[in-house]
Amino acid sequence: xxxxxxxxxxxxxxxxxxxxxxxxxxxxxxxxxxxxxxxxxxxxxxxxxxxxxxxxxxxxxxxxxxxxxxxxxxxxxxxxxxxxxxxxxxxxxxxxxxxxxxxxxxxxxxxxxxxxxxxxxxxxxxxxxxxxxxxxxxxxxxxxxxxxxxxxxxxxxxxxxxxxxxxxxxxxxxxxxxxxxxxxxxxxxxxxxxxxxxxxxxxxxxxxxxxxxxxxxxxxxxxxxxxxxxxxxxxxxxxxxxxxxxxxxxxxxxxxxxxxxxxxxxxxxxxxxxxxxxxxxxxxxxxxxxxxxxxxxxxxxxxxxxxxxxxxxxxxxxxxxxxx
Amino acid sequence: xxxxxxxxxxxxxxxxxxxxxxxxxxxxxxxxxxxxxxxxxxxxxxxxxxxxxxxxxxxxxxxxxxxxxxxxxxxxxxxxxxxxxxxxxxxxxxxxxxxxxxxxxxxxxxx
Numbered sequence: 550x551x552x553x554x555x556x557x558x559x560x561x562x563x564x565x566x567x568x569x570x571x572x573x574x575x576x577x578x579x580x581x582x583x584x585x586x587x588x589x590x591x592x593x594x595x596x597x598x599x600x601x602x603x604x605x606x607x608x609x610x611x612x613x614x615x616x617x618x619x620x621x622x623x624x625x626x627x628x629x630x631x632x633x634x635x636x637x638x639x640x641x642x643x644x645x646x647x648x649x650x651x652x653x654x655x656x657x658x659x660x661x662x663x664x665x666x667x668x669x670x671x672x673x674x675x676x677x678x679x680x681x682x683x684x685x686x687x688x689x690x691x692x693x694x695x696x697x698x699x700x701x702x703x704x705x706x707x708x709x710x711x712x713x714x715x716x717x718x719x720x721x722x723x724x725x726x727x728x729x730x731x732x733x734x735x736x737x738x739x740x741x742x743x744x745x746x747x748x749x750x751x752x753x754x755x756x757x758x759x760x761x762x763x764x765x766x767x768x769x770x771x772x773x774x775x776x777x778x779x780x781x782x783x784x785x786x787x788x789x790x791x792x793x794x795x796x797x798x799x800x801x802x803x804x805x806x807x808x809x810x811x812x813x814x815x816x817x818x819x820x821x822x823x824x825x826x827x828x829x830x831x832x833x834x835x836x837x838x839x840x841x842x843x844x845x846x847x848x849x850x851x852x853x854x855x856x857x858x859x860x861x862x863x864x865x866x867x868x869x870x871x872x873x
Numbered sequence: 874x875x876x877x878x879x880x881x882x883x884x885x886x887x888x889x890x891x892x893x894x895x896x897x898x899x900x901x902x903x904x905x906x907x908x909x910x911x912x913x914x915x916x917x918x919x920x921x922x923x924x925x926x927x928x929x930x931x932x933x934x935x936x937x938x939x940x941x942x943x944x945x946x947x948x949x950x951x952x953x954x955x956x957x958x959x960x961x962x963x964x965x966x967x968x969x970x971x972x973x974x975x976x977x978x979x980x981x982x983x984x
Contacts (some may be wrong), residue, residue, distance in 0.1 A: 793889035832906050834955050845902040845959035848910060848964055856950045856957035 697749065699742060821860045825853070829866050875884050884939050888948040895953050902955045909969040916976050928984045942970050 553559045819837055825846070832848040842857035846864065853862040894900070908915070942960065950957040960966050 793893040799971040832903065834902055843902075843955035843958070845906075845955045845962075847959055847963035848906055849965060852962045854958055854962040856954040857962055861905070 698745065823860060823862045825862050825864045827866060828866050829869050887940075889911060891945070891948050892952045894979060895949065895956065897920070900956070902959050905966070907955060909963075909966050912915065912969065915958060916971045916980050921983050924984060927981060931981055931984060937981065940974055940978060945970065961974065
């Protein structure tokens with residue numbers, strides 16, 4: 550029989566038993582040592598049994614969490630058809646809004662395009678005007694005499710002064726040899742300027758003389774031509790004039806007077822040959838290089854003859870593409 | 874006497890008239906070239922109103938033998954050198970001109 554020595558009741562019984570004498574008469578340390586081992590074994594057994602019981606209890610009833618959250622949420626009633634209808638209505642509304650916005654944007658785009666077009670036209674007009682102004686200015690500038698090198702230097706100096714640059718003053722602390730060299734250079738420069746001016750004057754004088762000479766020659770030639778024309782007019786057949794007058798009368802053009810027929814140059818006895826190139830079937834008129842009169846190129850002719858000076862023009866016909 | 878003087882100078886009168894017509898109607902090389910290439914009749918282009926005037930003028934003209942290609946080229950050589958040049962060098966143009974002059978002479982004789 551095992552007694553719980555921790556229980557006071559059993560303890561008393563145990564103590565009484567312990568105080569009893571061994572019925573076998575074998576009292577002594579072996580007896581008590583045996584009793585102690587039995588008690589220790591009993592304790593170990595009880596401990597192990599208790600631990601097993603606690604572990605089983607823990608498995609059956611797990612310990613509660615330190616704290617818990619409890620509550621509920623009501624998500625309401627879901628009507629899918631209604632939601633779909635609302636969604637469709639929303640989509641239609643968004644589409645309508647988008648269309649309206651697109652239309653407005655298109656209108657704005659058109660407006661901007663028109664404005665851009667106007668701006669471009671204005672810009673082109675202004676650019677053209679500016680270009681025309683520039684061209685006019687350039688033409689005016691080109692008509693102006695080109696300033697000489699000295700004028701240009703003066704202009705540059707004026708511009709530099711206006712910009713705040715000052716002409717470096719002669720420093721007296723320069724070495725004498727350097728100053729001498731500078732003075733020499735200045736002298737050379739002035740001399741070359743004088744030479745340039747002199748050459749310019751000479752050239753202008755010569756040009757003026759040449760111009761005068763040419764003018765005189767031109768006036769003499771004009772006078773000669775006028776005299777020649779007068780002479781020819783004196784010898785013109787009066788009947789030709791009458792014929793012209795008759796023709797004018799027949800034409801009945803309101804009595805408009807025609808200019809006097811221009812007398813042409815005398816025919817050149819020396820015939821010259823020239824070569825021309827023309828496309829097949831091409832016709833027209835050219836100026837005779839000899840006398841300046843018009844020479845006709847007939848559509849199929851291989852030669853042309855100046856009626857005034859009898860110069861002959863051989864025409865090389867270039868065959869058209871696809872022709873031999 | 875005046876009639877005789879005019880009759881003797883008919884070619885000169887015609888020269889002046891011809892040059893005046895060419896100028897007035899702006900007859901140029903391209904115009905004539907086109908007429909030649911198309912072989913058009915000059916006489917047919919003359920307005921019928923002119924027939925009476927030509928008839929009056931022809932009273933003083935006894936002879937039209939002088940009216941040929943060489944005369945015409947010479948007549949226009951000074952004032953319309955391009956036209957003269959055209960007929961000087963272009964055989965086809967020369968043939969056309971000969972035909973036209975022959976027709977004009979025939980028509981004038983019939984008026």
